[in-house]
Amino acid sequence: MNRMENPALTLLEARSVTRVFGKGDGTVYALKGATLSVGQGRLIALKGRSGSGKTTLLNIMAALDSPTEGTVFYSGRDGSRMTDQQKNEMRKREIGLIFQSFALVPHMTAYENVEFGLRIAGVPSSEWKKLAEQALSFVGLASRMHHMPPELSGGEQQRTAIARAIAHKPQLILADEPTAELDSRMGKQVMEVFRELVRTQGIAIVLTTHDPHIMELVDDVYALEDGRIGTESSKEV
Numbered sequence: 001m002n003r004m005e006n007p008a009l010t011l012l013e014a015r016s017v018t019r020v021f022g023k024g025d026g027t028v029y030a031l032k033g034a035t036l037s038v039g040q041g042r043l044i045a046l047k048g049r050s051g052s053g054k055t056t057l058l059n060i061m062a063a064l065d066s067p068t069e070g071t072v073f074y075s076g077r078d079g080s081r082m083t084d085q086q087k088n089e090m091r092k093r094e095i096g097l098i099f100q101s102f103a104l105v106p107h108m109t110a111y112e113n114v115e116f117g118l119r120i121a122g123v124p125s126s127e128w129k130k131l132a133e134q135a136l137s138f139v140g141l142a143s144r145m146h147h148m149p150p151e152l153s154g155g156e157q158q159r160t161a162i163a164r165a166i167a168h169k170p171q172l173i174l175a176d177e178p179t180a181e182l183d184s185r186m187g188k189q190v191m192e193v194f195r196e197l198v199r200t201q202g203i204a205i206v207l208t209t210h211d212p213h214i215m216e217l218v219d220d221v222y223a224l225e226d227g228r229i230g231t232e233s234s235k236e237v
């Protein structure tokens with residue numbers, strides 16, 4: 001167990017989460033009672049075949065979507081008792097989101113993308129420069145931060161997206177297939193940044209992946225099957 005890890009401190013708990021889309025003949029049970037607990041300083045992978053509900057669960061954990069049944073607790077607060085505004089505030093402050101396609105603004109430099117993220121998170125403008133530079137240095141982009149995304153490699157773009165997700169110092173990062181668009185070397189670089197984040201800052205990370213090589217680099221792998229979660233493996237790091 002590393003210095004910053006405290007799995008006993010539960011940052012997020014999804015409890016018996018069911019999500020139903022559509023109705024009648026078109027009803028889809030994307031999740032059927034999925035339960036998952038995310039401890040501080042833990043790097044977790046969610047795996048499952050296409051359509052098994054990984055993105056649905058990640059969206060619900062990010063409070064971008066609500067369960068049909070069941071609840072998500074955020075550091076002990078019951079998500080079902082929070083208003084949309086409270087959930088938006090909580091997401092902005094406490095969660096960092098990373099997407100497969102990086103989702104950077106193409107006509108802004110890496111630095112400006114991170115700064116824009118800080119503005120959205122409601123961080124006072126006096127702190128933008130320091131926090132953006134810290135985050136970009138952390139992901140190894142200090143010397144490339146004034147380049148536009150099209151001038152950066154895929155790995156550098158995803159590291160910019162990570163810098164944007166961590167600049168406001170969230171407790172939890174949720175990443176939907178963050179390495180899917182990257183070759184194996186760049187994917188490994190991104191995973192090294194994730195490992196360093198959990199080791200040095202105690203951030204918890206939940207990512208979805210299909211890649212067995214990525215699963216080897218995390219603490220826990222959970223499999224989504226039939227809308228429920230089973231443990232695949234749990235390793236001490």
Ligand SMILES: Nc1ncnc2c1ncn2[C@@H]1O[C@H](COP(=O)(O)OP(=O)(O)OP(=O)(O)O)[C@@H](O)[C@H]1O
Pocket residue numbers: 021022028029030048049050051052053054055056057
């Ligand atoms: N907005 C929606 N409306 C209707 N059905 C949906 C909606 N979102 C997801 N679904 C369905 O819910 C199921 C789970 O989808 P989800 O995107 O969570 O799977 P996934 O495991 O992330 O798949 P992939 O690995 O292909 O990204 C699928 O059957 C999908 O078609």
